[in-house]
Amino acid sequence: MHIEKNVCDNLIGTMLNLEGKTKDNLKARLDLKDMGIRQELHPKEQPNDKYFIPPACYTMSTPEKDLFLTVLKNMKVPDGYASNISRCVNLKERKLTNLKSHDGHILMQDIFPLALRSSTQKQVLAIVTQLSSFFKALCSKVLDPKELDQLESNVALTLCHMEKIFPPGFFTIMVHLLIHLAAEAKLGGPVHYRWMYPIERYLVRLKEYVRNRAYPEGSIAEGYIADECLTFCSRYLEGVETAFNRPQRNYDIIHNAEEYKFSSGGRFVGKAESTVIHHKLLAQAHRYVLLHSDLISEYRRYRS
Known part of the structure; x- marks a missing residue:
């Protein structure tokens, strides 16, 4: 879980170019220059003794940041599926902060492949999708040893693709540990019994x-x-709310004063709106209830 969280932090900090968290800085670009690779990303010295850092394919532009963060801000998920990730989104400063470990787990496996579709280039999206598939397969409840062998070879190929795009500073020790996770799963079994x-x-x-x-x-x-x-x-108290008889957080009482053909628990969200049903649709609904409702089954024998 901590490896997944650190990989998520590296991706967010680098793609959003967050100060202090990005792995793409002047030192990383100077490393590229010293190694003589990716000349298009080498820093260019300016007359005022400063450097111009050319934008990379993995760094989002301002409109792309706004689009990506807006998706996270307006995202709705089922109750209990994840925490309120929108609280971590700062649209004004274009930041994503205070993420918990489980937030990184949900972002890496389910949200990033969708939220980044229109916010980054195809080669970067392909790498994020491969990482997402790797973590999701590794965290599945049932593991097949043959699939683990395939995962081990796939993650090595994914890391090679990452090395072609991201700077060397991106590959911290946590990113390198990805290569060993499949082998660890072979020895330790499903990750659900081992994570923190x-x-x-x-x-x-x-x-x-x-x-x-x-x-x-x-x-x-x-x-x-x-x-x-x-x-x-x-356990011996009556009429007192305890941990054993406490209603659920989203407990909705179904009132039986009226009978509904399609009854379901729940409550309205937002303002209610009135709708006028067409006479033909109302007649069809009325006829359906008369012919199929169990409440009036005993009266059907009186019909002519």
Whole structure:
């Protein structure tokens, strides 16, 4: 999970050209000049002792940044699928900050291949799509050893394509570790049983138990015992909302005062609008209910 997060940060910082986070800076361009490769990206010295850095294919222009960040800002996902990624988008400064590890997981696997379609060049999009497919296959619930062999060869080819486009400074140790993830999955099995998401969530819960920072171990032990006692006692309370009878966050009560042919839970979002149904459509709906509704099945035998 941390490798995925660091690769995501490298991509975001480099493509958006974020100060302090981009891997494409003057030093990276001077490295290209020293190695004698990609002459079109070499920095050009100006008369005022400054350098002009030519734009690269992986760096977004201002309209492309606005388009990409607007997609992330207006994105709607199912409840519980991801956190509110729009809170990390700063359209004014064209930044994407304060991303959590799971945000990077969702961005890399599902969102980047779609959000970058109109915001970057084809060769860069192809690399991002290959990385997305690699992480998604690696994080699947069922792993086939033959597919892992194919993933191991594919990620090596993907890294070769990345080396042709991105500067050498982009390839931190976390990016190089991609080549070993498929072999690690062969030895350790599916990643769901090995990653740190549940452990870090539990560590946050333990930190909440700490009241006296001078004695964190004792605070955690006392808080855990108190939580267990309250949980045990709550099983014998009636008429009190506890962790066992608490309704869901999006709990919608279905009122049975009226019967609906197509009943479903939920509530309206936004302002309600009235619609006038055509007489023919109303007659068809009325006839369908009369012929198919179970509520009036016993009255159908009286029809002529």
